[in-house]
Amino acid sequence: MNNRIRLSLSFLLILVIIGICGLSWYKANSPRQLTINFSAVVGQQPLVYNQINYPNPGGPGLFKIRDFQFYISNIRLLSEQGDYIATNSYHLARFDNEKTIYTIQFNNIPNRSYRAIEFAIGVDEKANGTIISQGDLDPNNRMAWSWDVGYKFILFEGGLQHGDTLYPLVYHVGFNENYRKLSYPVQGELQASVDFKVDIMKLFNGQANLNMAELSSIKFDRNDTRFLADNYEKMIIAVKQQPAK
Amino acid sequence: MKIKQACYLLLAVTLMIVTAEYYQSKPRPTALNGFSAPFVYGQFTTPQNNPLTNEAVALGRRLFYDPLLSGNNKLACSHCHQQKLAFTDGMKNSMGVSLKPLSFNTPSLVNLMWGPQHFFWDGRVNSLEEQALLPIINVDEMDQNLDELIDELKAVEQYQRLFSKAYGAINKQNIAKALSAFQRTLISANSKYDQFLAGTIKLTDEEEFGRKLFVAHPDVKASLRGGNCIDCHSQFLTSGFNTKYDGFTNNGLDNEEQLLPGLQAVTGKPEHKGLFKVPSLRNIALTAPYMHDGRFNTLAQVMDHYNEGIKLSSTLSPLIVEANNIVNGNKKKPSLNLSMEEKKAIVAFLHTLTDEQFIINTKFSDPFLQEIKIE
Structure with missing residues (x-):
């Protein structure tokens, strides 16, 4: 009888140990979620559409933003244990919502120790050269030029008020050479939510600040588009993580 | 043994009655035969x-x-x-x-x-x-x-x-x-343009010239001439864009005083005043008169509007004001500054969007007429 109880107790103990081990193994290996937030601002000011209240970066007058959107693509998380590469990762970031935030949600990220987040602004050469719909790429959407030119990577449209004239502002940037890869180190453990700030003003701040009155539209001129691409490469800023509670 | 057999029989009969009832009460519609959608139009959903x-x-x-x-x-x-x-x-x-x-x-x-x-x-x-x-x-x-x-x-x-x-x-x-x-x-996906996209036919020189202008936003600095159509009419569908209200625009038909509410009546937003839905240009040669109020009788008049008839207003698309084929165009008098030949070529291209089968396809035609014919 005594022996029986002892046997049952040991058996129970083994079960409990297996359970605890299993649970911690599951916790360590079960997929996790990741939310990436991109929050748009214009310099020190919040983004408000269709309001003439932002200073011309390199000249006189104030400008308004009617539309602003761009492609974020090929998101990857780098890890010594193996990178996580998102599939069909073409995300059209738009901010015409109440909080001017664009959010990308992943639900099945392997639970690893990640050291960096990488993504690109624009559309990679391969995807830019086909009319196959993948992710947010759609050859009939507003970001598509004609199929032999490819996609606009970034679209900015608005107006510059100077004197009594409203100059139309059209900045469309595409072309493979303007695809820009970005990398952001992960500080400590990767949090469930990672925040970025998108400063639209930085699009016009580079080696020189763009005077919108002089150059109110950029589309196909290779030098001008490269100027904007060099600038937008720096427009996404990682927001410092709050330490986990 | 007999009782068992009787039970089975009873069960079978009940099952048959229930099945018959079920089939009678619930419609069993069948997936549409021979339905296909063109690849170039992209994904679609039905409710x-x-x-x-x-x-x-x-x-x-x-x-x-x-x-x-x-x-x-x-x-x-x-x-x-x-x-x-x-x-x-x-x-x-x-x-x-x-x-x-x-x-x-x-x-x-x-x-x-x-x-x-x-x-x-x-x-x-x-x-x-x-x-x-x-x-x-x-x-x-x-x-x-x-x-x-x-x-x-x-x-x-x-x-x-x-x-x-x-x-x-x-x-x-x-x-x-x-x-x-x-x-x-x-x-509608069997126009001359579709056949050109599928590689089965060639467009005439004038149509091809028009197509190139259709899909180009002009950029004088990059020596690119264009009709600027594609900024609102997507390349394959030729309709407005699908996301949110991207497919609505103020295309300069009226000045500020005459501007109708348009989309503003729906959203309440001042920036939507005078915006109307961008229509598909498929079969456009058959669908005169043009614009939301039918004000233009011919495609030539439509081209003249976009080329030299744009009226200024606060919500006019910057893409229209900005598009110009000459250096230093007058911003207060937007014009594409296309030549006569270029305007004609765009109209020639628009004619390639006519789908002759679409307008006689018996799947779309009056079923009452067909019944009369059969009788």
């Missing part, structure tokens, strides 16, 4: 509660052509949406039972699963199902009381059969669903 079925489309087609749907039983949907004119009526203003010219031009019904999913010129409804009943009850259009319509339909044996096969009950929702299902099948 979960209204899939494309043979039964729904057959019912919708009959309703679409049945004058029973109007109050005086004289006008069907097809009165304003005539197949031979790519489902338009050739009139400047739509005109229904009241014989009053209405303030808008009848839009073509084509490729409705793509492009803006907001319907009417001002985008005031967000699905075809929501749209379908509104012209029926509008006093100037079909002026029909829906309860009366349901009674009238219930009195027709064929409708009892068609409804029960497609949806079940004869009610408002199912009338709307059937009309929507039929309209979703109105796909």
Whole structure:
């Protein structure tokens, strides 16, 4: 009888140990979620559409933003244990919502120790050269030029008020050479939510600040588009993580 | 042994009765035969509660052509949406039972699963199902009381059969669903342009010249001439864009004082004043007159508008103001500054969007006429 109880107790103990081990193994290996937030601002000011209240970066007058959107693509998380590469990762970031935030949600990220987040602004050469719909790429959407030119990577449209004239502002940037890869180190453990700030003003701040009155539209001129691409490469800023509670 | 056999028999009979009841009470519509959508149009969705079925489309087609749907039983949907004119009526203003010219031009019904999913010129409804009943009850259009319509339909044996096969009950929702299902099948994708895209034919030099201008936003600095059409009309669908209200624009028809509310009536936003839905240009050569109010009779007039007739207003698209084919254009008098030859070429390209099969396809035509022929 005594022996029986002892046997049952040991058996129970083994079960409990297996359970605890299993649970911690599951916790360590079960997929996790990741939310990436991109929050748009214009310099020190919040983004408000269709309001003439932002200073011309390199000249006189104030400008308004009617539309602003761009492609974020090929998101990857780098890890010594193996990178996580998102599939069909073409995300059209738009901010015409109440909080001017664009959010990308992943639900099945392997639970690893990640050291960096990488993504690109624009559309990679391969995807830019086909009319196959993948992710947010759609050859009939507003970001598509004609199929032999490819996609606009970034679209900015608005107006510059100077004197009594409203100059139309059209900045469309595409072309493979303007695809820009970005990398952001992960500080400590990767949090469930990672925040970025998108400063639209930085699009016009580079080696020189763009005077919108002089150059109110950029589309196909290779030098001008490269100027904007060099600038937008720096427009996404990682927001410092709050330490986990 | 005998009891056991009797039990089995009883069970089998009960099962048969139950199955028969089940099949009788619940419609079993079948997935639409031979349905295909062109690759270049991209993805599309149909509402979960209204899939494309043979039964729904057959019912919708009959309703679409049945004058029973109007109050005086004289006008069907097809009165304003005539197949031979790519489902338009050739009139400047739509005109229904009241014989009053209405303030808008009848839009073509084509490729409705793509492009803006907001319907009417001002985008005031967000699905075809929501749209379908509104012209029926509008006093100037079909002026029909829906309860009366349901009674009238219930009195027709064929409708009892068609409804029960497609949806079940004869009610408002199912009338709307059937009309929507039929309209979703109105796909035009066999124009000269489509054949060119598929690589089976070549465009003439003038058409190809026009196509290049159609898809180009002009950039003087990069020595690129363009008609700037593609900034609003997507390259394959030639409709407005599908996301949110991207497919609505103020294309400079009126100055500030004359600007109609347009999309602003729906969203309440001042930046949407004077914006109207960008239509598909498929079969555009057949759908004159043009614009939301039918103000232009010919494509040449439309080209003249975009080339030198733009009127300034606060919500005018910056893409229109900015597009110019000469250096230092006058911003206060926007003009594309295309040559006569270029304008003509764009019109020639627009003619390649005509789909001769679409306008005679018997799947879309009046089922009552076919019945007469068979008799």
